[in-house]
Amino acid sequence: MRLRRPFGTALALGAGALLLAVALAAEMGPGPVTRSSTFITKDGAFELRVKIAQVDTGRYGYPSTRCDYSVYRNGSFLQPSTLDGGTTIGCEYIGPDEVRVEPIGRGAETVGWMLGVGGICGNTFSWKWTVIRPFHDFRRWEYETDTFLAKEEPVVRPQADRFELWTQYQEWDHMGTAASFFVPELRTVSREAEEDNGIRRAALPADLNAWPELAYPSMLGIFLAGASQLNPAVMLAAARGCTDEDREFFAIHGLPTERKEIAALTARVHEARDLKDSFSSCELHWNEDYR
16 A cells, blocks of 8 residues: 555644644555546636545544645646635545546536546445636636535536535434435536536425436435525425325325314415514524524
């Protein structure tokens, strides 16, 4: 085994030589795999370069799959807009030869890439996707990213001013796999190169018929997605579409199954949304348990 790239360094402070956080990733197995993807638009030629290697990490053990990626415009290196850009690490089920590099869009309509590695590798599998989008912030070109777990490759739907990325993640709710279900999410990627913050979480539409076909439909998942977004219309749409089997899953997870109880719960969600709106743009950490 050859020890190569240290993630952190050891600092010696004074005569005491106090050591601070040393975290190492040992590159193992065959040599790195390199991948690239290029698209050309009216704003230039954009290229994603990825170096992929098997490493040993504390998070996933060995073999983990590490991807170091960089973005170029007309041959010039672009800086990431945040410090966590440039590297993603996945678990063993997706090796270096199986890492996915998928463009978002086609031809001159392309706006970026999706980089896929293993996200959950156990009794079940999920992908970890990183969306990579170059943009211009009126000073310079750079790129932004968003990373998330999804059961399958995102369903990409082009719209006039954006691309929609539809995904589902697996939720266990502190139970076993047999009681798990799949929660939908919607992200959008802007077509406008001059727009920063162009990768966004979006509200799910209440008209379920307007949704694309997803691999693992779940009314419980849709109901909880609506609750997560404080979107009672989506919750009610899911409740109306419930079968007897769906209601059994609601009961297993401690949720109401009767129409009046569901209506009362969605009314409380509506009140919570109104309360949240009262705080305008203040950042609230309501998901924290301070009790």
